[in-house]
Amino acid sequence: MHAWPASEVPALPGKGRDLRIHDTATGGRITLDPGPVARIYVCGITPYDATHMGHAATYNAFDLVQRVWLDTKRQVHYVQNVTDVDDPLLERAVRDGQDWTELAERETALFREDMTALRMLPPQHYIGAVEAIPGIVPLVERLRDAGAAYELDGDVYFSVDCDPHFGEVSGLDADAMRLLSAERGGDPDRPGKKNPLDPILWMAAREGEPSWDGGSLGRGRPGWHIECVAIALDHLGMGFDIQGGGSDLAFPHHEMGASHAQALTGEHPFARAYVHAGMVALNGQKMSKSKGNLVFVSALRRDDVDPAAIRLALLSHHYRSDWEWTDQVLADAVARLATWRAAVSRPDGLSADALVEEVREALADDLDAPAALAAVDRWAARQNSDGGTDEGAPGLVSRTVDALLGVAL
Structure with missing residues (x-):
């Protein structure tokens, strides 16, 4: 699968500067x-409806991570998956009378266009679940043969009790985990499981659903968590720097994935930092496909909204905060973009050397994009009011905003 x-x-x-970032595991x-x-490694979309502002906010956060690292003169090895076979995708395809592969391909292509x-800087490896099977x-x-997994009516489950570090990523107690497991794709109430929290690794073939040759496992398809583990271990190995995604992935997805990898390798940790972006709401509720309360990037683009303004709207909120999309958020971003473009359109201006360092420091401090935007706002206000004589300043500001914030002026 190709990226963009x-x-x-x-x-x-x-x-x-080196990045200082909030780690969910340590708090x-x-x-x-x-x-x-x-x-x-950043967890990708399940392509049955893409790309809403919640997606965009998450990928914007990890795009900033890449830009901070590139500014330190490092290379970045970025991997992202696409969950191109999963229950929600299959259910949507049945509902709409579509072939599930065509639905996945169409929505993945739209996601690429939006990114x-x-x-958004693309991953070096963009891997679909199907191609990872x-x-x-x-x-x-290996997990089954090592006693870390077991069979139940043809399905294979991971035993969370085999990992002494289970629970360290999310920091949740068993009751909270059980509730979230039921809400987020798990089956804690299935009879016969050793532990209600045990997640499925391999689902035996069901009538009317796609399946693949699983060798000694029989025909079936993979569980959600092992997909990302296989891709991450293959392309990054253990102990990579950041496992990223939305805050709703801390449990069960990232918790289970860490345990899978740690049981497979005997090493700890799977990732050095677990970084999670906040949720975006609309009309008082978290933006989600199940609720249908979505604002799509593609719809805004069709309405001729400048993608740079969409990006500024995302950047105006700290990546870890939960926030609400409103018409005013977008209007403020459009106005900010116009102000910035007016400021850099002048032939000379106020020195921008200090501004470069302000933006760098803000982003290195747990990706504080609102502080970075405020620094550019101050420069632009003085520039539009008084101006200056530094011929290189407008160009330096444009390059800074582009390199570090991903906004083209």
Whole structure:
């Protein structure tokens, strides 16, 4: 599976700062020093309806991570999956009378278009669950043969009790986990499971549903969590720098994935930091496909909203905060974009050397994009009011906003 084209990232004078970021597992901020190649895995879409503002906000957060690392003169090894076979996708295809593969391909293509328009830097490896199945089957077999998994009516389940570190990612107690498991794709009430929280690794073939050769597992398809583990281990290995996604992935997805990997390798941790973006609401409720309260990037683009304004709307909220999309949020972003473009359109201006460092410091401090925007606002206000004589300043501001915030002026 191919990703989308990369926009050029301008080089800035000097060097950026190491990223200090909130780690869900520890509940505090840690400084990441990845070495010459930073490694990040971000969980991708289930392509039955893409791309709403909740998606866009999440991928914007991890795009900022990449930009901060690139500014420190590191390379970035970024991997993202596509869950192109899963219950919600199959259910939507049946509801709409569509072939599930055509639905997945269409929505994945739309996602690529949206990411390109928003200038999100693409992953080096963009892997679908279906194409990962040949690598998933041996991992499930290894877990089963090691006693970390068991069969139940043809399905194979992972035993969470086999991992002494289970629970460290989300920090939740068993009761909270059980509730979220039921809400987020698990089956804690299924009879015969060793532990209600045990997640499925391999689902035996069901009538009317797609299935693949699972070797000794029999025909079936993979569970959700093992998909990402197989892809991450194949392309990044253990101990990569950031596992990222929306805050609703901390449990069960990232918790289970960490345990799968740790049981497979005997190593800990799966990722050095677990980073989660907040949820975006509309009309007082979390934006979600199940509720149908979605604002789509593609719909805004069809209405001729500048993608740079959409990106500024996302950047105006801290990535970890829960916030609500409103017409005013977009109107403020459109106005900000116009102000910034007016400021950099002048032939000379106020020195921008200090501004570059302000933006760098804000983003290095747990991706504080609102603080970075405020710094550019102050420069633009003075520039539009008084101006200056530095001929290189407008260009430097444009390159800074492009390189670090992904906004083309």
